[in-house]
Amino acid sequence: GAGVSQSPRYKVAKRGQDVALRCDPISGHVSLFWYQQALGQGPEFLTYFQNEAQLDKSGLPSDRFFAERPEGSVSTLKIQRTQQEDSAVYLCASSPRHGVLEANEKLFFGSGTQLSVL
Amino acid sequence: SQELEQSPQSLIVQEGKNLTINCTSSKTLYGLYWYKQKYGEGLIFLMMLQKGGEEKSHEKITAKLDEKKQQSSLHITASQPSHAGIYLCGATTTSGTYKYIFGTGTRLKVLA
Numbered sequence: 001g002a003g004v005s006q007s008p009r010y011k012v013a014k015r016g017q018d019v020a021l022r023c024d025p026i027s028g029h030v031s032l033f034w035y036q037q038a039l040g041q042g043p044e045f046l047t048y049f050q051n052e053a054q055l056d057k058s059g060l061p062s063d064r065f066f067a068e069r070p071e072g073s074v075s076t077l078k079i080q081r082t083q084q085e086d087s088a089v090y091l092c093a094s095s096p097r098h099g100v101l102e103a104n105e106k107l108f109f110g111s112g113t114q115l116s117v118l
Numbered sequence: 119s120q121e122l123e124q125s126p127q128s129l130i131v132q133e134g135k136n137l138t139i140n141c142t143s144s145k146t147l148y149g150l151y152w153y154k155q156k157y158g159e160g161l162i163f164l165m166m167l168q169k170g171g172e173e174k175s176h177e178k179i180t181a182k183l184d185e186k187k188q189q190s191s192l193h194i195t196a197s198q199p200s201h202a203g204i205y206l207c208g209a210t211t212t213s214g215t216y217k218y219i220f221g222t223g224t225r226l227k228v229l230a
Contacts, residue, residue, distance in 0.1 A: 033218075042208075108163075
């Protein structure tokens with residue numbers, strides 16, 4: 001596609017429910033990132049994929065968060081047993097290069113999934 | 119916690135006025151990026167700065183990076199309602215890293 005696509009745009013979940021958020025990066029982009037953006041805050045890094053390999057998951061806040069990118073394209077961020085503090089916008093970004101961001105490298109962001117946990 | 123501090127947190131200006139947004143880091147920045155975020159549209163890349171003292175302009179927006187590479191400013195001249203949104207600075211703090219950090223954002227409203 002022309003840009004990074006995320007679905008759903010909005011998700012309302014009851015506390016304790018499992019959710020799955022989808023990211024479809026720009027075709028051919030090697031690197032894929034997930035960020036979490038709480039209300040009034042900047043995005044915070046969650047995890048990074050190079051093709052299908054998850055090279056960094058240091059930002060995942062708990063073991064309830066799980067991300068995968070099995071074929072090196074579409075990625076899914078899964079949150080188990082959602083809690084109210086999980087409410088945020090989840091942003092996906094991709095870039096065409098692998099690994100290292102060079103000086104002129106920019107990330108291409110999707111519109112995000114706004115998750116509300118009641 | 120946010121390693122990049124932005125100021126002000128929010129700004130309301132009359133159309134036609136100039137404004138400046140600042141982004142400060144306690145670490146030397148390798149690459150500094152400015153993004154704009156509108157509701158439902160994700161983050162849109164504006165500009166990237168890498169060299170100390172560098173300045174770039176695009177249309178009515180000018181971004182500068184100080185010589186020490188720890189502070190950047192974004193200046194908008196003759197603001198328009200289309201400039202409204204959230205401005206985010208992002209940065210990489212070491213060469214060869216894939217990890218961006220972001221500031222807290224500045225919410226700009228332009229009154230027509």
